[in-house]
Amino acid sequence: MSDQSNDQRVAIVTGGTRGIGAAITTALARSGVHVAAGYNSNAQAAEELAGKLGAEGASVSVHQGNVGEPGDCTRVVGEVLEARGRVDYLINNAGITVDKTMRRMTVDDWHAVLRINLSGSFYMAKAVLDHMLERGFGRIVNISSTIGQTGGIGQANYAASKSGLFGLTQSLAQEVARKGITVNCVAPGYIETEMVAAVPEEVLAKLLKGVPVGRLGQASEIARAVQFLVDDGAGYITGSVISVNGGLDM
Numbered sequence: 533m534s535d536q537s538n539d540q541r542v543a544i545v546t547g548g549t550r551g552i553g554a555a556i557t558t559a560l561a562r563s564g565v566h567v568a569a570g571y572n573s574n575a576q577a578a579e580e581l582a583g584k585l586g587a588e589g590a591s592v593s594v595h596q597g598n599v600g601e602p603g604d605c606t607r608v609v610g611e612v613l614e615a616r617g618r619v620d621y622l623i624n625n626a627g628i629t630v631d632k633t634m635r636r637m638t639v640d641d642w643h644a645v646l647r648i649n650l651s652g653s654f655y656m657a658k659a660v661l662d663h664m665l666e667r668g669f670g671r672i673v674n675i676s677s678t679i680g681q682t683g684g685i686g687q688a689n690y691a692a693s694k695s696g697l698f699g700l701t702q703s704l705a706q707e708v709a710r711k712g713i714t715v716n717c718v719a720p721g722y723i724e725t726e727m728v729a730a731v732p733e734e735v736l737a738k739l740l741k742g743v744p745v746g747r748l749g750q751a752s753e754i755a756r757a758v759q760f761l762v763d764d765g766a767g768y769i770t771g772s773v774i775s776v777n778g779g780l781d782m
């Protein structure tokens with residue numbers, strides 16, 4: 533049954549149970565927001581995170597769904613609305629890599645990454661949009677990547693998906709700018725998660741040489757930028773990209 537009287541803010545964080553998403557879930561939940569954390573296949577990680585945060589007194593629910601399936605996106609948003617009566621923040625964080633040079637990249641590799649990283653964010657935003665418009669409030673944050681700004685060898689699919697998020701963000705931001713809804717991107721650099729652990733050591737060492745701050749970023753540092761963007765005081769920031777990349781742009 534929906535609980536329309538509940539005045540606790542509600543966030544949906546896709547891929548919110550591991551890596552950067554888990555840090556976003558943790559930061560928002562600890563600040564008093566109810567977090568509906570999405571996951572696709574790793575139910576154990578989802579239950580563990582929800583259990584840990586629940587034991588601290590934070591409010592977290594977990595929702596299985598593939599963001600590459602529009603039907604899953606509408607179902608998950610429906611579950612959250614049914615249970616909580618509102619969605620204030622949508623953090624489109626779920627993402628995958630299938631890195632291969634163009635010569636080796638198959639059409640399926642291309643579509644798999646575009647479907648989850650880019651279309652998934654479109655499906656989720658579309659699923660919450662009417663509700664946010666009705667309430668006249670919303671914060672949508674899309675987690676892009678430095679690679680979306682620079683491209684990367686072996687990452688044509690990933691870079692295109694992350695560049696695409698900039699266009700999606702700015703288009704939707706313009707459409708809803710006068711409706712109390714902001715839409716922004718956070719573009720992380722190299723962050724210490726399982727996604728980066730998959731990068732060969734010698735490649736990583738070379739990448740780190742190009743990072744002015746001289747280290748990998750922490751997932752909590754991405755969560756900090758997301759918290760800033762969802763804050764009530766951030767209503768004048770829309771269509772923007774916040775780079776959190778140790779100075780890679782310089």
Ligand SMILES: NC(=O)c1ccc[n+]([C@@H]2O[C@H](COP(=O)([O-])OP(=O)(O)OC[C@H]3O[C@@H](n4cnc5c(N)ncnc54)[C@H](OP(=O)(O)O)[C@@H]3O)[C@@H](O)[C@H]2O)c1
Pocket residue numbers: 546547548549550551552553570571572573574575577597598599600625626627628648675676677678719720721722723724725726727728
């Ligand atoms: N790590 C970096 O250095 C870095 C840099 C720039 C940008 N990013 C971006 O930051 C985001 C998070 O990256 P991460 O490193 O934290 O990744 P990660 O550790 O691999 O976690 C990915 C999360 O996305 C979920 N997910 C994957 N496919 C999904 C699908 N089809 N439907 C729903 N959820 C799905 C996973 O769920 P399961 O647990 O169920 O698999 C998991 O919770 C991604 O968008 C990534 O592109 C990361």
